[in-house]
Amino acid sequence: MKLSKRIREMEESITLKAAAKAKALKAEGRDILSLTVGEPDFITPVHIQNAAITSIQDGTASFYTVASGLPALKQAISRHFETFYGYSLAPNQIVAGTGAKFILYAFFMAVLDPEDEVIIPTPYWVSYADQVKLAEGVPVFVEATETNAFKATVDQLEAARTDKTKVLLLNSPSNPTGMIYDRDELQAIGDWAVEHDILILADDIYGRLVYNGNQFTPISSLSEEIRKQTIVVNGVSKSYSMTGWRVGYATGDSEIISSMAKMISQTTSNLTAAAQYAAIEALEGPQDSVEEMRQAFEERLNTIYPLLTEIPGFSCLKPQGAFYFFPDVSEAMKMKGYANVTDFTDAILEETGVAVVTGDGFGAPNNLRLSYATDLETLKEAVRRIKAYMEA
Numbered sequence: 001m002k003l004s005k006r007i008r009e010m011e012e013s014i015t016l017k018a019a020a021k022a023k024a025l026k027a028e029g030r031d032i033l034s035l036t037v038g039e040p041d042f043i044t045p046v047h048i049q050n051a052a053i054t055s056i057q058d059g060t061a062s063f064y065t066v067a068s069g070l071p072a073l074k075q076a077i078s079r080h081f082e083t084f085y086g087y088s089l090a091p092n093q094i095v096a097g098t099g100a101k102f103i104l105y106a107f108f109m110a111v112l113d114p115e116d117e118v119i120i121p122t123p124y125w126v127s128y129a130d131q132v133k134l135a136e137g138v139p140v141f142v143e144a145t146e147t148n149a150f151k152a153t154v155d156q157l158e159a160a161r162t163d164k165t166k167v168l169l170l171n172s173p174s175n176p177t178g179m180i181y182d183r184d185e186l187q188a189i190g191d192w193a194v195e196h197d198i199l200i201l202a203d204d205i206y207g208r209l210v211y212n213g214n215q216f217t218p219i220s221s222l223s224e225e226i227r228k229q230t231i232v233v234n235g236v237s238k239s240y241s242m243t244g245w246r247v248g249y250a251t252g253d254s255e256i257i258s259s260m261a262k263m264i265s266q267t268t269s270n271l272t273a274a275a276q277y278a279a280i281e282a283l284e285g286p287q288d289s290v291e292e293m294r295q296a297f298e299e300r301l302n303t304i305y306p307l308l309t310e311i312p313g314f315s316c317l318k319p320q321g322a323f324y325f326f327p328d329v330s331e332a333m334k335m336k337g338y339a340n341v342t343d344f345t346d347a348i349l350e351e352t353g354v355a356v357v358t359g360d361g362f363g364a365p366n367n368l369r370l371s372y373a374t375d376l377e378t379l380k381e382a383v384r385r386i387k388a389y390m391e392a
Contacts, residue, residue: 010130014361015369018345022355033382034355035370038175038323040241042296044278045289048240051281052274061274068261069096069249070276076283077249084207085221085232092254095261096279098271100205100235100248101127103260106267107201107231107250108135110259116166118201121152122363123326125175125203129363140165141363146317146328150177151185154192161196168193170219171203173210176326176362176369178319180210186219190226199256200230208239208290210321211298220252231256238322239290240282247271247279297323300372300379307383308370312390323373326359330366332390341365352385 015037022034055061068074073096078089097103104127112118114136120128121144129139142160144152157168170189172181181189193200200219207216220230235248250260270276305318308325313332316325329344338344342358345368349355359367372379 006134010134011126011361014126015357018355018357022349025349025353025355031353032349032355033353033378033385035372035374035379035382036355036357037373038238038371039243039373040238040293040297040323041374042241042289042293044240044242044245045282045286047285048242048278048281051285052278055274055277061272061277063273065270065273065276067265067270068257069094069270070273070280073249073276073280076280077251080283081251085218087221087227089251090254093257094249094251095257095264096247096249096271096276097260097264098248098268099246100203100233100237102246102268103233103235103248103250104128104201104203105131105134106260106263107233107256108132108137109263110256111166111199112137115164117162117164118167118169119157119160119165119198120169120363121150121156123150123174123176123359123367124169124363125171126361128169137166138164143363149317150174150179150326151181152189153185154188157189157192161198165196165198167199167201169201169203171205172219173206173216173319173321175206175322176324176357176359176364176367177317178322178324178326179317180214180216180320181219182215183217183222186217187222190219190222190229193229194225198229200226202230202232204232204234205238206322207234209294209297209323211294211301212320214320216321228253236279236282239293241289241293242278242282245272245275245278247275297372300376303376304372304379304383307380307387311383311387314390323371325370325372326362326364326367327370328366329368333366335390341368344368348386348389352382352389354382354385 019036026032074094112135132139144150220227231252237243314327316327345358357369
């Protein structure tokens, strides 16, 4: 074989695969509504665009930067943490890179040795497990059930812990479920991690996208002891509608952060300079656009959720954050004669022209994911089509 074992065993991102299939069908002239990718449908705010344009025109974006990120970007991230997390950071506690996804990969490469275990509550974002495997670690899945709002308990984590457990991965608000761990739940999990010297990888990318009075609590803000155990991963993609700019960052223990910077220096080098200047403006400039987008997502959630629950065979907890619905469709599959959710989502696409994502890649074989990061009319029509299909 010409291909490596690692690439042969790696799964393709199911969200990107579903999005690509939807685009291909649309290019063929099919009437396709895509609810696949977690990408806000808003353009990047103009003041952020202008910061990048200025950096290009005045030449400051023409050259390499420090591999771990511009000092000014690190300052902006530190001030952002002072505002939203309640603590400040030193420059050596911050690393920026080419998207939060690559930052996650750099973390796993920096801390995992072969056979080190990473506890991942399910359902989980599709790239976590394969990134752990690429770093020669072992993903250990803990089933967070719908009866507990898709949130893992300390008892479950303790049952999964072994002498090889090195990292707990915590994503709140969650992709794909939209559920949020509350302060007491996080305190218990954080204290457990401190007691057993387990690193917490906190994926906080959706932290500012919460709805209907729900609150996001950063686990790293609960105590100094928990903070020392926690690496926070975040970025500007979701809150500022900057998915294409590819700016992510991590904060935490300086030794881990410097090791991630070493990894970046030998792979991508610095993330695009113009994108860094845009990110500085996003974090330090006017924040009105964040709230405007949050309100738009909240309206979509509150409008579409009751319509979604009217679809025969669909059962769904109401999300608290992020911008995804994650209904249980086990009854719907039975109604249509499908044994697995991937075949069922393929049928929905073929019969209705609505592209959704199978739950198989999220560790949830009875669910599918629909993104509501698109306009209301598209969402209403998509739900109408799926309902008509189920009622036929």
